[in-house]
Amino acid sequence: MTSECNQDCIFCDSNAELNPNLYSEERIMPLISKRGDLKRLNITGGEPTVSKNFEKFVRLARRSGYEKIAVLTNGNNFEDYQFVSKIKKAGLTEAIVSAYHYDSKISDKISRLRGSFLRKKEGIKNLQKMGVKVTINIVIYRGNQFIIQKLVEYFHKSFGIKSFALSFLETNCKNVARNPALIPNLEEGMAELKNTVEYCEKNRLKYLIPYHGAIPICIFETQKIKVLKPESVIGEDFDSSRIRISFCQNCKEKKYCKGFLKKYALGGINILSKMRK
Numbered sequence: 001m002t003s004e005c006n007q008d009c010i011f012c013d014s015n016a017e018l019n020p021n022l023y024s025e026e027r028i029m030p031l032i033s034k035r036g037d038l039k040r041l042n043i044t045g046g047e048p049t050v051s052k053n054f055e056k057f058v059r060l061a062r063r064s065g066y067e068k069i070a071v072l073t074n075g076n077n078f079e080d081y082q083f084v085s086k087i088k089k090a091g092l093t094e095a096i097v098s099a100y101h102y103d104s105k106i107s108d109k110i111s112r113l114r115g116s117f118l119r120k121k122e123g124i125k126n127l128q129k130m131g132v133k134v135t136i137n138i139v140i141y142r143g144n145q146f147i148i149q150k151l152v153e154y155f156h157k158s159f160g161i162k163s164f165a166l167s168f169l170e171t172n173c174k175n176v177a178r179n180p181a182l183i184p185n186l187e188e189g190m191a192e193l194k195n196t197v198e199y200c201e202k203n204r205l206k207y208l209i210p211y212h213g214a215i216p217i218c219i220f221e222t223q224k225i226k227v228l229k230p231e232s233v234i235g236e237d238f239d240s241s242r243i244r245i246s247f248c249q250n251c252k253e254k255k256y257c258k259g260f261l262k263k264y265a266l267g268g269i270n271i272l273s274k275m276r277k
Contacts, residue, residue: 001023001028001043001044001045001046001048001051001053001054001057002023002045002046002047002048002050002051003022003023003045003046004045004046004047004050004051005045005046005047005050005074006047006050006074006076006077006113007047007074007076007111007112007113007116008111008112008113009100009110009111009112010109010110010112010175010179010182011139011141011169011173011175011176011179011182012173012175013173013174013175014045014046014047023046023051025053025056028053028057029057029060032057032060032061032064033060033064035064035065035066038066039066039067039068040066040067040068040069040070041061041066041068041069041070042070042071042072042096043057043058043061043069043070043071043072044071044072045072045073047073047074047076047077048071048072048073049071049073049076049077049078049083049087050077054071054087055086055087055090058071058087058090058091058092059090059091061091062090062091068093068094069091069092069093069094070092070093070094070095070096070135071092071094071095071096072096072098072137073095073096073097073098074097074098074111074116074120075095075097075098075119075120075123075124075127076113076116076119076120076123077123078095078122078123078124078126078127079119079120079122079123079126080126081126081129081130084123084126084127084129084130084132085130088130088131088132092132093132093133094132094133094134094135095123095127095132095133095134095135096135096136096137096165097120097123097124097127097134097135097136097137098136098137098138098139099120099136099137099138099151099155100138100139100141100143100144100151101143101144101147101151102147102150102151102154102155104117104118106143107120110143121159124159124161125159128159128160133163134159134161134163135161135163135164135165135208136151136152136155136161136163136164136165137164137165137167138151138152138164138165138166138167139167139168139169139170140166140167140168140169140184140189140192140193141168141169141182141183141184142181142182142183142184142185143182145184145185145188145189145192146188146192147192148166148192148193148195148196149192149195149196149199152164152196152199152200152205153199156203156205161205162204162205162206163205163206163207163208164200164205164206164207164208165207165208165209165210166193166196166197166207166208166209167209167210167213167214168184168186168189168213168214168215168264169182169183169184169214170213170214170261171183171214171261171262171263171264172241172261172262180263183263183264185267186215186219186264186267186268186270186271187267187270187271190219190220190222190223190271193223193225194223194225197223197225207226208228209225209226209227209228210227210228211227211228211229211230211256211257212230212258214260214261214264215260215261215264215268216248216253216257216258216259216260216268217253217257218247218251218253218257218268218272219268219271219272222271222272222275230256241261241262242258242259242260242261242262243259243260243262243265244259244260245259245260245265245268245269245272246269247268247269247272
């Protein structure tokens with residue numbers, strides 16, 4: 001919807017200068033209205049709530065017949081209760097709020113915006129008051145790869161959140177290229193993710209892991225972790241940043257799976273090789 005953002009997270013390329021027509025109203029509105037048989041629309045950015053067209057796009061999605069309309073957001077602008085009320089009336093059904101740490105100081109360092117964690121928490125409370133479902137989106141990177149379960153526990157116990165989206169850091173952006181130390185260790189990250197999934201299952205929490213994330217389904221299957229079915233994605237160039245490894249040749253998911261982001265390929269080979277021994 002937009003490349004602009006009101007944060008400047010250490011591992012994100014939001015606010016980059018892009019073709020101004022990429023997110024124009026003339027381009028986005030037909031994409032939304034041509035729903036086909038899709039029942040759910042996920043609106044992403046940048047930070048969609050900073051777009052002047054955000055409310056208009058949500059209203060269009062409702063008129064177009066989507067049963068579920070969700071936004072991937074940092075949650076900051078939802079600290080304004082009137083804004084939440086307006087967007088709820090427009091048709092928003094879910095806010096997928098990104099959170100990378102439970103400590104406010106560390107969280108603000110990640111977002112590079114003082115006070116952003118407090119705004120996020122207020123936004124979550126407002127969304128819940130208005131009856132908008134809140135899912136917490138957690139990106140696993142080097143700085144939080146050992147505290148993912150604690151992060152889930154924090155939002156579950158503090159806000160009663162029962163839905164979590166879990167994914168590994170996308171490595172194909174300029175900020176990560178400049179600072180590869182942000183990339184998590186795949187084996188260590190998978191071990192922590194397994195613990196997190198077990199916590200979710202024990203406490204009857206819903207966890208969502210995207211099929212077209214940074215890591216192919218085969219890696220999650222080694223830990224018996226469930227992944228979403230293949231989803232339709234608009235506006236994302238997967239092929240240029242991904243590679244296949246030897247294990248991909250006879251994989252049953254080859255028709256849908258795009259392979260590994262390059263920085264994770266070696267870790268994937270190590271994991272799959274150990275499973276084959």
